Amino acid sequence: xxxxxxxxxxxxxxxxxxxxxxxxxxxxxxxxxxxxxxxxxxxxxxxxxxxxxxxxxxxxxxxxxxxxxxxxxxxxxxxxxxxxxxxxxxxxxxxxxxxxxxxxxxxxxxxxxxxxxxxxxxxxxxxxxxxxxxxxxxxxxxxxxxxxxxxxxxxxxxxxxxxxxxxxxxxxxxxxxxxxxxxxxxxxxxxxxxxxxxxxxxxxxxxxxxxxxxxxxxxxxxxxxxxxxxxxxxxxxxxxxxxxxxxxxxxxxxxxxxxxxxxxxxxxxxxxxxxxxxxxxxxxxxxxxxxxxxxxxxxxxxxxxxxxxxxxxxxxxxxxxxxxxxxxxxxxxxxxxxxxxxxxxxxxxxxxxxxxxxxxxxxxxxxxxxxxxxxxxxxxxxxxxx
Ligand code: SOE
Numbered sequence: 001x002x003x004x005x006x007x008x009x010x011x012x013x014x015x016x017x018x019x020x021x022x023x024x025x026x027x028x029x030x031x032x033x034x035x036x037x038x039x040x041x042x043x044x045x046x047x048x049x050x051x052x053x054x055x056x057x058x059x060x061x062x063x064x065x066x067x068x069x070x071x072x073x074x075x076x077x078x079x080x081x082x083x084x085x086x087x088x089x090x091x092x093x094x095x096x097x098x099x100x101x102x103x104x105x106x107x108x109x110x111x112x113x114x115x116x117x118x119x120x121x122x123x124x125x126x127x128x129x130x131x132x133x134x135x136x137x138x139x140x141x142x143x144x145x146x147x148x149x150x151x152x153x154x155x156x157x158x159x160x161x162x163x164x165x166x167x168x169x170x171x172x173x174x175x176x177x178x179x180x181x182x183x184x185x186x187x188x189x190x191x192x193x194x195x196x197x198x199x200x201x202x203x204x205x206x207x208x209x210x211x212x213x214x215x216x217x218x219x220x221x222x223x224x225x226x227x228x229x230x231x232x233x234x235x236x237x238x239x240x241x242x243x244x245x246x247x248x249x250x251x252x253x254x255x256x257x258x259x260x261x262x263x264x265x266x267x268x269x270x271x272x273x274x275x276x277x278x279x280x281x282x283x284x285x286x287x288x289x290x291x292x293x294x295x296x297x298x299x300x301x302x303x304x305x306x307x308x309x310x311x312x313x314x315x316x317x318x319x320x321x322x323x324x325x326x327x328x329x330x331x332x333x334x335x336x337x338x339x340x341x342x343x344x345x346x347x348x349x350x351x352x353x354x355x356x357x358x359x360x361x362x363x364x365x366x367x368x369x370x371x372x373x374x375x376x377x378x379x380x381x382x383x384x385x386x
Contacts, residue, residue, distance in 0.1 A: 004342055005341075005342045006029075006069075007028075007029065007030045007069045007338055007342070008030075008033045009025045009030035009032050009033060009068065009071075009072065010033055010035070010063070010068045010071050010072070011025070011034075011035045011052070011074060012036045012059040012062050012063065012071060012072065012074060012075055012079075012083055013036070013037065013073065013074030013075040014042060014049075014050075015074065016221050016223070017097060018035070018037075018046070018074035019049070019050060020327065021072040021095065021330070022035070022050045022052070023327070023330075023331075024330040024331045024333070025070070025072065027331050028334045028337070028338040029338060032050065032051075033052070033054055033068060034047065034052055034054030035047050035050055035052050035055060036055075036057075036059040036062040037059075040057050059073075059075055059083055060083070060086065063083050063086045064086065064090055065090075066090065069092060070093045070094070070095065070337075070338075071084075071087040071092045071093075072094075072095045073087070073094065073097060074097050076168045077097075077101075077102050077169070078102055080099065080100060081100070081101035081102070081106040083096075084121070085109070085110060085113055088110070088113045088119055088121065093119045093120040093341050094114065094121045095123075095124065095334070096110075096122075096123055096353070096356070097123070098123050098124065098356060098359060099182050099183075099186060099359060100123055100356030100357065100359070102176035102177070104357070104363075104364050107353070107356055107357045107359075111357050114352075120337060120341045120352075121352060121353040122337045123351050123355055124333055125191070125194075125351040125355060125359075126329040126330050126333045127187055127269060128191065128194050128329075128349050128351060129349075130282070130324070131308055131313070131324065132282055132287055132289065132301070132303050132312070133287075134308075134312035134314075134315055135290055136195050136273065136280045136282055136290055137195045139280060139309070140195060140196055142309075144277065145275035145276070145277050145278050146275050147251070147276045148198065148252045148275045149253070149274050149275060150254065150273075151196055151198075151252055151253075151254040151272070151273055152271075152272055152274075153188060153257075153270045153271040153272055154257040154258070154268065154269075155184045155185060155187065155188045155256070155257075155258050155259075155268065155269045155270075156258075156262035156265035156268040157260045157262065157267060158261065158262050158266065159222060159223045159224075159260065160211065160240060160260040160261055161211070161260075161261045161262075162211070163211050163215060164214075164215055165211075165214065165226050166216060166226070167221070167222055169183055169222070169238070171238075172237050176363075178207075178238065178242075178363050178366065178367050179239055179240075179260075180207075180238075180239050180241060180242050180259065180260050181258055181363055182359075182363045184260070184269070185244070185362075185363075185366070186359040186363060187269060188256055188258065188271065189256070189362050190358070191269070191271055192254065192256075192271055194349065195271065195273060195280075196248065196250070196273055198249055198250035198252060199248060199249045199250075199378070199380050200248055200362060201247055201248055201249040201378060202247050202375055202377045202378060203247075203365055203369055203375065203376060203378060204244070204245050204246070204374070204375045204376070205242060205244045205365075205366040205369040206242070206243045206370055206373075207239035207242045207243075208241040209238070209241075210261045212235065212236055213233040213235055214233065215231055215232065216231035216232055223266075239370075241257075241258065241260075241261065242256075242257075243257055249380060266285070267284060268284065269284035270283050270284070277294075279291075279292070280292055281293070287303070287323075287325065289301060290303075302320055303316055303320060303324065304316070305319065306320070315332050317332070333350075354381065361378060361379055362378060365378045
């Protein structure tokens with residue numbers, strides 16, 4: 001009977017993503033001890049919903065619980081930093097939703113604290129876990145595509161299209177100074193750098209608030225449809241749209257359109273890498289295939305464990321024709337985190353706090369460039385040992 005170290009898990013935050021973390025933690029062999037939410041009553045409802053024994057009085061109580069080995073932080077963004085720091089101080093491993101913190105210096109302090117505490121500390125840039133993304137990364141890395149000329153794409157959603165749509169992310173005090181770029185542009189940039197192996201070295205950005213006023217209304221989950229019971233209109237200080245052009249440290253050019261007000265687009269992350277010997281394109285809403293373009297033809301490569309490169313096949317847990325999706329990415333991500341905790345391994349492509357710091361620095365550069373209407377250099381991370 002194979003026995004493996006039991007991991008006692010707490011989930012701080014009971015929204016849509018907290019439930020996703022809870023499911024993946026269970027599938028990775030974690031024992032869910034308890035959940036915290038915005039109030040004790042909300043935590044009790046979440047404990048019932050998630051079939052978890054304990055409802056904490058607060059997230060602070062959860063991260064201080066000596067009976068936990070791993071804490072998943074799924075609260076609104078402004079709480080990420082303090083909760084992650086407290087969890088690390090208490091000797092826990094941490095999975096913290098992006099953005100790691102709403103200020104770069106706080107994100108850097110968290111990465112330093114995780115290293116000092118020798119804890120596994122990860123950020124769910126989970127789109128890395130699509131096997132077709134790993135296939136694209138492997139084909140760029142093996143040199144088969146040649147020099148990368150252009151990296152471009154979009155990340156489009158429509159859940160904030162109406163002035164009736166409201167969410168804590170809109171409020172800079174809860175979500176941070178940047179909304180659309182920090183929330184989803186960060187995913188796209190993480191994926192672009194992950195697939196190409198290149199870093200965005202300088203960028204020029206513009207941001208736009210397309211919906212200048214929104215109704216307060218009861219805080220609704222991401223993607224929830226407005227029920228028309230909104231409160232008073234209030235001015236919006238965070239961006240709905242970000243346009244970014246960039247140059248990489250590998251000599252490529254790039255562009256990105258980020259929007260949370262694009263009607264009909266639900267979670268449309270698209271990335272294309274155009275190189276000397278061919279092009280690859282990934283669509284998060286159609287992740288079972290990878291588009292491969294050459295001068296003489298264009299092909300749809302299928303996610304088939306039997307034909308994928310080894311780094312991609314590792315994540316292809318279902319046969320071809322049995323689609324893997326977003327939840328599978330989360331399961332594979334948490335399984336890698338727990339393997340790193342249990343076995344001290346360094347799973348290929350595991351996004352850690354250093355990647356959260358990178359996202360924070362890119363966000364700072366986008367906001368600075370948009371404010372100055374100028375090109376801005378992006379500090380290239382010093383690759384620190386895990
Ligand atoms: C809302 O924009 C959201 O849930 C993001 O917060 C997630 O990071 C993204 O994966 C899906 O959309």
